Amino acid sequence: MSCLFSDGSKWQSGCGMFARFGPRIVSVITSDIRSGVEQLGDMIAAASVIVPFTGAGISTECGIPDFRSPGGLWSRHRPIPFDEFVASAEAREEAWRRRFAMEPTFAAAKPGRGHRALASLYKVGKIPAVVTQNIDNLHQLSGFAEDHVVELHGNTTYARCIGCSQAYDLKWVRECFDASGCAPDCTICAEPVKTATISFGQAMPDEAMRRATDLAQQCDLFIAIGSSLVVWPAAGFPMLAKNSGARLVIINNEPTEQDDIADLVIRHDIGETLGPFVGN
């Protein structure tokens, strides 16, 4: 783990403390996880409204691969863009074959320590909702109400008609596909049915974007977890929260694009960092 000042320099001392750089106080963490957890705990205790923003890194310990990582799914299979899915029956069939191949992975995944820690803080009223880039449904499984999971990239555990938005179970899609050999169309409007995710080239969901913007502006602690913060709109939310007066914590194994504006950067395993907050 490395611990960074917000100017990018490393902290080498042996105990947790605060240092003043320029006009604002910058929290730093030391190289041992315990003091990092302590500082995070202090910030959580001091906060009234905490908004977590999660990316792939929170789900890797649950067996969900990071599609964008080297060797990940997207480096082996070119993602199918939305317009191609709409235009081509072959593309739709290929998209569904890939999704069915992933089903054992998604079906077996259980919430990890990061999910459970956030669910604990949600239960005691510290977290009004979680904003996520993930499509794996694990925040819902950890105890968040569906209404309190703001999904920027949708959800892969069910399907929707791209025309009328009718929801479908994956089981129904699978049965249709197996019976006909073709990707099924909507039984109401005959438009294609697709996983309820946002594909490349597909518009971001307006309602989710609006809610994420409101949450970032209204919180006093914003915690970005397991996201490299390079994919738009992810990169915009930590900065928006910070500019709206919130303190910003970034927990990620790798450096992120927003580390230089964070009050606390923890480059460490997410499960180990958030594990102590499970059940609090």
Ligand SMILES: [Zn+2]
């Ligand atoms: Zn439809």
